Amino acid sequence: MQKRKCSEILREVKKQGKIQKVETSILKKLRKKIEDNNLVICKADKGNTVTILNRSDYVEKMKSYVVENNLVVTKEKNILGKYIAQVRKCTSECPNLLANVEKIQNPQIPKLYGLPKIHKVDQPLRPVVSCTQAPNVEVCKRLVAKLPDLIKFHPKRSLKNSQDFINKTKNLVISSNAKLISFDVKNLFPSVPVDEVKTLITNRISHLSEVLQKEVKKSLEICLSQNFCTFMDQTFEIKSGLPIGSPISPLMADIFMDHIEEKIFSSGSPWSSRILHWFRYVDDIFVVVVGSWRQIGKLLGHLNRVHPNIIFTLEKEINGKLNFLDLGVRKEQKRLLYNIYRKETFTDCVINKRSNHPLNIKYAAFHSMLHRLISVPMDVDHYLKELGTIHQIAKNNGYKSSEINAILVKKLRDQRRQAIYANVPKSSDKSWRKIRYLNESCLKIGEELKKAGVQPAYYNDNTIGKYLINNKPKSSIKEKSGIYSVECKDCDAKYIGMTMRSLFTRVTEHLRGPESHVDKHMTENGHSFDMSNVSLLHEGNKWKKLSCLETLYINEAVDIKHSNLLNGQLNPSYYSPLMDLGTWYDDN
Numbered sequence: 001m002q003k004r005k006c007s008e009i010l011r012e013v014k015k016q017g018k019i020q021k022v023e024t025s026i027l028k029k030l031r032k033k034i035e036d037n038n039l040v041i042c043k044a045d046k047g048n049t050v051t052i053l054n055r056s057d058y059v060e061k062m063k064s065y066v067v068e069n070n071l072v073v074t075k076e077k078n079i080l081g082k083y084i085a086q087v088r089k090c091t092s093e094c095p096n097l098l099a100n101v102e103k104i105q106n107p108q109i110p111k112l113y114g115l116p117k118i119h120k121v122d123q124p125l126r127p128v129v130s131c132t133q134a135p136n137v138e139v140c141k142r143l144v145a146k147l148p149d150l151i152k153f154h155p156k157r158s159l160k161n162s163q164d165f166i167n168k169t170k171n172l173v174i175s176s177n178a179k180l181i182s183f184d185v186k187n188l189f190p191s192v193p194v195d196e197v198k199t200l201i202t203n204r205i206s207h208l209s210e211v212l213q214k215e216v217k218k219s220l221e222i223c224l225s226q227n228f229c230t231f232m233d234q235t236f237e238i239k240s241g242l243p244i245g246s247p248i249s250p251l252m253a254d255i256f257m258d259h260i261e262e263k264i265f266s267s268g269s270p271w272s273s274r275i276l277h278w279f280r281y282v283d284d285i286f287v288v289v290v291g292s293w294r295q296i297g298k299l300l301g302h303l304n305r306v307h308p309n310i311i312f313t314l315e316k317e318i319n320g321k322l323n324f325l326d327l328g329v330r331k332e333q334k335r336l337l338y339n340i341y342r343k344e345t346f347t348d349c350v351i352n353k354r355s356n357h358p359l360n361i362k363y364a365a366f367h368s369m370l371h372r373l374i375s376v377p378m379d380v381d382h383y384l385k386e387l388g389t390i391h392q393i394a395k396n397n398g399y400k401s402s403e404i405n406a407i408l409v410k411k412l413r414d415q416r417r418q419a420i421y422a423n424v425p426k427s428s429d430k431s432w433r434k435i436r437y438l439n440e441s442c443l444k445i446g447e448e449l450k451k452a453g454v455q456p457a458y459y460n461d462n463t464i465g466k467y468l469i470n471n472k473p474k475s476s477i478k479e480k481s482g483i484y485s486v487e488c489k490d491c492d493a494k495y496i497g498m499t500m501r502s503l504f505t506r507v508t509e510h511l512r513g514p515e516s517h518v519d520k521h522m523t524e525n526g527h528s529f530d531m532s533n534v535s536l537l538h539e540g541n542k543w544k545k546l547s548c549l550e551t552l553y554i555n556e557a558v559d560i561k562h563s564n565l566l567n568g569q570l571n572p573s574y575y576s577p578l579m580d581l582g583t584w585y586d587d588n
Helices: 002-015 018-036 055-068 079-093 137-150 162-169 194-202 210-224 249-266 293-303 364-375 380-396 401-420 442-451 464-468 503-512 517-525 543-559
Strands: 039-043 050-054 071-073 111-116 125-130 178-185 228-231 234-238 275-281 284-290 312-316 321-324 327-332 335-340 431-436 454-459 482-487 494-499 534-539
Touching: 018 039, 018 464, 039 055, 039 111, 050 055, 055 071, 055 111, 055 125, 079 137, 079 210, 137 210, 137 249, 162 275, 162 327, 178 293, 178 321, 178 327, 194 210, 194 249, 249 275, 284 321, 293 312, 335 380, 364 380, 364 401, 380 401, 431 442, 442 454, 482 503, 482 543, 494 503, 494 517, 494 543, 503 517, 503 534, 534 543
Parallel strands: 111 228, 431 454
Antiparallel strands: 039 050, 071 234, 111 125, 178 284, 178 312, 228 234, 275 284, 321 327, 327 335, 482 494, 482 534
16 A cells, blocks of 8 residues: 555656756756866865866866875786775685675775865865775775774774863863963874784784684785775875775774874873873864973974874964864863854855755754754853854755744753653664655655654755766766666667676676677677667666666666567566656656
8 A cells, every 4th residue: 555655656756857857957058068168166175165176276286196195006907806806805704703794786996086175275185085885895894893892992082073072171170371282193094104003903902812813904904905096097006004085094093193192191201291181083183281382392393203104283272262173162260161163164055945855954954053052061152153153054045043943942852851861772773764855745755654664764866066066086887887778789679787797897798698688689680789889777786776676677668669678577576556657766
């Protein structure tokens, strides 16, 4: 019954989709104009800001990063294939640590791109490497989850977030002659020596069984040896530092910095004794020190001699105030006081009220801002100022003050309830399912799921950024996986298939496989196929979803009475009324 109901709803969704196609057409024209003028559209490193650069400037800045950080074009042939084999071997040889680790379908070489640091002089680019499809990404995630407990890693001075910083500093007594400063570690990830990190970890696993020690070493080696990426169709090897963008790198950097901090505070140096308090979030460090500014300068010099790779930079308080993370920190009456800090490059851009998103996604930014408002201990003036800022952001993006007030009241009510029932465990037995949001009719599907005891989680991937942001390298059609169509060069014959490997690999099998429908058609009719006649109908790498979509696309081809469809499986193995809805599932 619920399938039939969803079928009716999806027909309604399809009818309302025509407006989106008009908007999509406009965005595609705008994208072409951007490409014709050789521009790069991308998000800034921080502040939710959109930036526009000449492509030549963007490329030059990226090339400068490549040279300055010792990235060299690899001489290794088939570097991806060899590394995939190493990952699979490691997984099979580590049955305890890597049991049931998910296999990445159609793994890709990580791709390098840059985000402008518009808050810095000359606006350099922050390098980002997309590792979502890297061969070792699931092994890295497993190691990140397991390694801290295995090596009993409990960093003393590391912070989880700004709220953790507040909790650890709000009761400190600050002497009147103390000063507030912050250190920043320059280029932390590229500066961490990989071999030293391996040694630090190896020295902390002697209490484990011999078998588990070997598995930790093998897994660590395979995670840290993924040291290559692509930029502008070239594959580079990263000769030093941690793999940028890898899930393992933040943990490795934290382990190494914890080691550096132990050296700083156990050295017995008179300079280190001037440090009263030290709190680090990744590479940003908040410090309370005593001494003159000249002595603090010598302290900086001392820190920069602790390890040749680690260079600290210094920022001083101004009138007893210092910004740290998203907080403004000031000292008054021997205490630290706080307010919300936003960089000068901050913009008030959030999802507009008129945007085609469900309300929970539209309100998400305000939930975050209001949660921070009631979580950061502020005086009345700063509280009202921040609340006014939130209301102004809402107004600028089409929201009413009453909407913000309603969210705030709910937040305050939840905060009081949590304080009363802090020790009552929360229920975690809810079942969730993702639903792609196209228009308001999709909410009705969510209501049907709720009746079946399933909570809907809406998402929207049809965004403006998807069409206009062009600094992220895209895989070629040959590298992608999903539902594809192969058309004959000499007649109207067509084959629709599914692959979770690269499209090039699968099509090559069609052309060489004597049992394939495509090869039979070529042999019997003397016709030909090649990659120029291959189309990717739907990109993806999830087997269940692709299996369903393959049936849908085949059925659609049958419905339009394609006279020469080469597929053998023209009748679906199962039926759902959702299959009667034509192209509702299409991304375009």
